[in-house]
Amino acid sequence: MVRPSGIAHRGYAGVAPENSVAGAVHAASHDATTMIEIDVQPAACGTPVVIHDTTLTGRRDGRPLTDATGVVWETSLETLTASHILGTKETVPTLQGLLEALPETVGVNIELKNPGCDPTELRVGEALNADTRADRQQVWQPFVERVVADCEAFDGEVLFSTFCEGALAAARACTPRYGAAVLIWDDLEAGLELARRYDCEAIHPPRNVIAGTALVDTAYAGFPAGEPDIDILEAAHEAGRAVNVWTVETWQQAAQLEAAGVDGLIAEYPGVLEWDRDDTR
Template identity: 65%
Template sequence: MRRLEYMSDPALIAHRGYAGVAPENTVGAAVAAASREDTAMIELDVQPAACGTPVVIHDERLEGDPSRSRDGRPLTDAEGLIWETDLDDIQSASVLGTEETVPTLADVLAAVPDSVSVNVELKHCGASDLRFGESLDSNERSERRALWTPFVERVVAECDAFDGDILFSSFCEGALAAARDVGPEYDIAVLVWDALESGLELTRRYDCEAIHPPRNAIAGLPLAGTEYAEFDSEEPAVDIVETAHEEGRAVNVWTVVTWVQYDQLAAAGVDGIIAEYPGLQHAAGVLTR
């Protein structure tokens, strides 16, 4: 099984196509991110439309999650649960008041060059109960894998047409299990929510090539004293960078919004930084060296 290569400087991963400067998860954002020489990978979120077609959008509803701040704007000018909405209605929804609309996964992959890798986060399969961020017992794994498999099959089929590298990631064990079964040739990564120990357990269970912890879960950094992603302000008990590297796994950290955060994480030896803005590494280099 191929492992992600370690780099002297972290790979810059465009979070939703650099959502801080572009309408997130759109073709325009992905193309703009891919045009930058410093972008190694584009991260995007996929869910099924009512017909099962993978579409690129983060929130469960077209209008967005009201608890998630987008400066008062709804995510799109349409409403409804993604997996209950017709594909045509989803594709015609304007994103954040721009001319960009919600694309299919196939649309995005066709628009970006294969020189840029793509991190496809398996966000939702259309089920009411996803078991988000949980490590499941042995009796539940098969059920959850079966729940995700039809959607993951659709996603893998779209990714097979892309000549660049693909990395699947998810907070849901069922999605990881399905991805490993349906597309064993692709790399997969556990997205860690509130416990490094359970994240590591899943990386070992599915022999994941990478693990994606939040930015405040890296031991020894000032960032570790901040609250984020259900991690408190205590120092992490596990050195995730050291442990993952000893096991041959890459560590890609989410979501970085300032050059100060980037600089700390780069110094800690992480392999990839999932960033909201482009150019954070250049700012860190200019101002600290």
């Protein structure tokens, strides 16, 4: 059996400051790591920066996400790149700066998180009609062009992923050079339709929709508990698409997903990928 690829969620956010240069470099040092997953949004000037939340004041297990305040895309690049992540010395990086720090032996999965608009306008997880699709693409296009430009000097593999059709449309319009993946939220059929519409190389479903695993018994990521109506793994593989599952937090989850035949594990910890399933201890 071919083992799944290891994709470091926000640079293995379970063991390092998320979306940081140091976290990404540390994640890249693990033999099990194939790609580093990061999130990008624009600073006020349009420069792509690596951060997940809409605002700088989110929290992680009681810790403030940064020591700054405000909405990311309304904040100057100078302020963003001086903002410390989770009380550490690490600061919010630009996409260009993070890519420059990474070895080209590891790939980067860049989640197109937000182009600089109200989150209610993103149309997360939806397959849109033609008019709405064109409108959403226009909103995303300038930012995605900046992201693509920052990737040009990086010779490692780049995969764009997103929950938003507008971002997929913009990425495909920009360049055929990089792969694309649909992130699925609460609608498997919409995810499959978007994968077909943009001929995506991969699909990224949440861990609880992989049929035949015990993980389906837990509600997660917009999906209720219960066996899914669609076997997303079978459907994706029949179409020649990879299936990279998020977010994997334990070795038990990893073992189930590996046994099911997924292609990649988007994981919080490097250790979930390193347990030897032949060990009977």
